[in-house]
Amino acid sequence: MAKRDYYEVLEVERTASDGEIKKAFRRLARDLHPDVNAHDPEAEEKFKEAAEAYEVLSDRSRRDTYDAFGHKGLRFDGFEPSSAPGSIQDIFDAIFGGTDPFGGLRRAPSAGADVAAVVELELADVLEDQQREVSFEAVVVCEHCRGNGAEPGTPIETCPKCGGSGQLQQVSRSVFGQVVRAMPCDRCGGEGRVPETPCERCDGAGRLAETRAWEVDIPAGVEDGQRIRIAGAGHAGPAGSRQGDLYVEVAVADDERLTRQGTELIARAQVPVTTAIVGGEVFVHTLQGEVAIAVRPGTQHGDVGLLRGRGLPPLHGGRRGDQHVVFELVVPTDLDPEQQEAAERFADVLERQPSPRR
Ligand SMILES: [Zn+2]
Ligand SMILES: [Zn+2]
Numbered sequence: 001m002a003k004r005d006y007y008e009v010l011e012v013e014r015t016a017s018d019g020e021i022k023k024a025f026r027r028l029a030r031d032l033h034p035d036v037n038a039h040d041p042e043a044e045e046k047f048k049e050a051a052e053a054y055e056v057l058s059d060r061s062r063r064d065t066y067d068a069f070g071h072k073g074l075r076f077d078g079f080e081p082s083s084a085p086g087s088i089q090d091i092f093d094a095i096f097g098g099t100d101p102f103g104g105l106r107r108a109p110s111a112g113a114d115v116a117a118v119v120e121l122e123l124a125d126v127l128e129d130q131q132r133e134v135s136f137e138a139v140v141v142c143e144h145c146r147g148n149g150a151e152p153g154t155p156i157e158t159c160p161k162c163g164g165s166g167q168l169q170q171v172s173r174s175v176f177g178q179v180v181r182a183m184p185c186d187r188c189g190g191e192g193r194v195p196e197t198p199c200e201r202c203d204g205a206g207r208l209a210e211t212r213a214w215e216v217d218i219p220a221g222v223e224d225g226q227r228i229r230i231a232g233a234g235h236a237g238p239a240g241s242r243q244g245d246l247y248v249e250v251a252v253a254d255d256e257r258l259t260r261q262g263t264e265l266i267a268r269a270q271v272p273v274t275t276a277i278v279g280g281e282v283f284v285h286t287l288q289g290e291v292a293i294a295v296r297p298g299t300q301h302g303d304v305g306l307l308r309g310r311g312l313p314p315l316h317g318g319r320r321g322d323q324h325v326v327f328e329l330v331v332p333t334d335l336d337p338e339q340q341e342a343a344e345r346f347a348d349v350l351e352r353q354p355s356p357r358r
Pocket of ligand 1: 142144145146199201202204205206
């Protein structure tokens with residue numbers, strides 16, 4: 001089959017602006033998308049053709065090549081339409097960045113909605129696996145009517161609006177002929193049946209909001225902002241669909257004395273200048289209390305000492321990271337006369353030797 005002219009496919013002028021091309025493709029996509037248009041066996045092919053035309057004409061350099069040399073020019077340039085091997089969804093992801101190009105048109109949901117909850121941890125909690133209870137509001141199936149929305153003992157009737165099919169059809173005309181679009185019935189929510197006497201507890205919805213608690217396992221090494229997914233713990237969906245998921249976000253509190261970089265921790269320790277000169281040890285804050293760290297003779301301001309294995313564990317198990325200790329030299333003030341005299345003597349002795357720095 002000869003390839004059709006891309007401008008003809010999108011039904012736009014050769015001088016069409018980028019905006020006009022995008023608009024034209026969205027309109028075609030809405031008419032032709034196979035998911036909403038299962039009646040037309042040619043819809044998918046037509047849709048792929050439109051997607052390919054849009055891929056070329058929405059890209060400035062491809063469009064220039066096509067304008068000058070036609071289909072042959074594009075093949076010569078190595079252009080491969082993304083509609084060739086991939087699915088329709090891939091094309092949408094590639095072209096619209098994963099957003100829904102159909103705007104208001106929605107398919108019946110196949111699952112309940114997801115729920116989000118937050119768990120707060122101290123930094124030290126990251127050392128070990130944790131278990132925390134989260135509570136959240138979730139939509140559950142109404143027990144009174146068992147989810148069918150009818151007061152127990154009362155009949156459920158065929159939906160008068162859609163005649164029981166659960167779908168409303170809209171017929172429109174496009175350049176490719178008559179196109180039938182289906183959308184879920186708003187009266188019965190796509191179920192095809194409605195209660196004669198709505199359930200008094202859930203008002204006929206079949207579902208209710210409830211506060212729910214859940215024990216969440218949080219692995220050691222978790223990072224601030226990570227999310228844990230618990231499948232099926234979210235909202236109940238329409239009858240017959242699966243429940244949504246629960247997403248638990250872990251918020252790890254800052255420890256103002258420790259900076260985290262993955263599995264490594266960084267702390268600061270004050271070192272009296274005399275200890276820095278002759279050597280010794282100082283105490284530094286760690287996740288498991290104060291720990292002594294050696295200070296080598298001749299330590300300079302900003303030198304870094306290491307406490308091996310005092311950092312955090314990696315998320316998927318393994319050896320704990322290290323804690324790095326940045327030494328900050330502190331010069332004593334308010335010396336008493338004896339200390340003052342000793343410091344002066346020390347200075348005299350030190351300055352008698354030629355310093356390499358001078
Ligand atoms: Zn109910
Ligand atoms: Zn209906």
